Amino acid sequence: MPKHLLPTTVVGSYPQPEWLVDRAMLSKSVPRTRMHEMWRLPARHLEEAQDDATVIAIREMERAGIDIVTDGEIRRESYSNRFATALDGIDADNPAIITSRNGQQxxxxxVVGKIARGRPVELTDMEFLRRNTDRAAKITLPGPFTMSQQAGDEFYKDDEExxxxFAEAVNAEALDLQRAGADVxxxxxxxxxxxxxxxxxxxxKAINRALQGITVPTVVHLCFGYAAVVPGSTKPxxxxxxxxxxxTVAExxxxxxxxxxxxxxxxxxxxxxxxxxxxLDLGNSEIEPAFVVADRIRNGLKHVPAERLVVAPDCGMKYLPxxxxxxxxxxxxEAAATVRKEIG
Incomplete structure (x- = not known):
């Protein structure tokens, strides 16, 4: 883990190459169920292509200067669907339909049976990331509350249960990811x-159960939605x-x-x-000058001491060019380095 103040990281995702995914299709939604048709390559070539694109994402984060890198979530159609649909108790082939307040389906x-993690889902992702960087490595999982809100329950009939x-399934996965070398x-x-x-x-309660026994640093991420999907004018x-x-027990x-x-x-x-x-404002396709980002960091330091501040984008970056x-x-x-020098 980086020893200096104001370490930099990413929330998780990085843009997937156009040769790997149909980005026009991706831009229309954040899929909760599988979207196999998004991938441009046939199944026999897909894993190798995802490996190559993951290395590209890792290298670009390293070249940009990121201290705590991820695998870019390159193998995922969304932040949550790959893990959620891999669990026992989920009928992945026959999804439920949720209708939002505005009528969107x-x-x-x-959920048709007891939720359980029958096999590792992201373990090989973490092992691949660990082999391909010597920097601190973070991996992300969908949280149990969020997954419970993104599911059609026909088994438990109780939201908390x-x-x-989901929390137990996340915890089993997180323990394996920790053993595989996850730093965060x-x-x-x-x-x-x-x-x-x-x-x-x-x-x-669900978050704490999901993180039970995890001894590496842990994070809970909140946001108002991807900027490409949720316009800034509608964000509270x-x-x-x-x-x-x-x-929570999260650090x-x-x-x-x-x-x-x-x-x-x-x-x-x-x-x-x-x-x-x-x-970083991901709703703006302009690249902010470092001095603008530095001012945002300085504003953060008015409320949080430097030893408690980690610098990151607002959200995942997968929808950006x-x-x-x-x-x-x-x-x-560059902004973090500038402010780091100012505070000694």
Whole structure:
């Protein structure tokens, strides 16, 4: 792990190459069920192609100056669907349909039996990442509360019981990822803000169960949704579920702050945590100058001491053009270096 102040990282995803995925198809949604048709290569060549694209993502993060890299989530169609649909108890071939408040219908995993992790899902991803970088390595998993909200339950008939079943599956996976050399393990829990009343009942309990026995640094990531899918004009100015995360066992809380221009005064409610602060606006296709990003870091330091601040983009970068993603990361790393020098 990096020893210097203000280490840089990514939330998880990095743009997948056009030769690997149909990016036009990808841009239309964040799939909850499998979207095999997104991949441009036949199954017999897909794993090798994903390996090659993963190495590219790792190298670009390293070249940009990122201290704590990921595998770019190159093998995933979305941050959550690959893990969620691989679990026992899920009928992956016959999805359920969830209708949103505005009438939009989304296929989601159908829960038809006891949720269990019958086999590792991301273990080979972590092993590949560990073999291909000597930097600190982070891997991400969908959080149990979020997966429970993205599923059609026909078995448990109890929201909390379903979330805790997902938590046990996540925990089994996380323990394997830790043994495989993960330096940081992150849970993506954006849906705690969508249903804060339900989250207040049991999200912290589910997160803590998912992280039970994990001794490497852990992160819980919150955001308002991918900028490519959720316009900045519709994003709220604050989180409806944030202070509660101070009660989790996670070491760090990751927040989207740049695009929504979040009032960082809310960080006072997370006094026991390190903050992974979003300082790159992913809704803007322009590459921010390093001095703009440096000002965002300095603003963070008004609320969080440097030893508790980790510098990151707002969210995953998979929907950005690759050149833009790289440019933004490079500017972020340059900004962090500048501020690091200022604080000695």
């Amino acid at each position: 989304t296929p989601v995993p159908r 379903l979330a805790m079943a 393990i992150q849970l993506d829990e954006p849906w705690v803000r969508n249903n804060p009343e339900l989250a207040k009942r049991y999200a912290v 100015a604050g989180y409806s579920f944030l202070a509660e995360l101070d009660d 760090q809380i990751s927040i989207e702050a740049a695009q929504p221009k979040l009032d960082l005064g809310v960080l006072k409610d997370l006094s026991s945590k390190k903050i992974m602060l979003g300082v 690759r050149a833009v993603a790289f440019g933004k990361l490079k500017a972020m790393c």
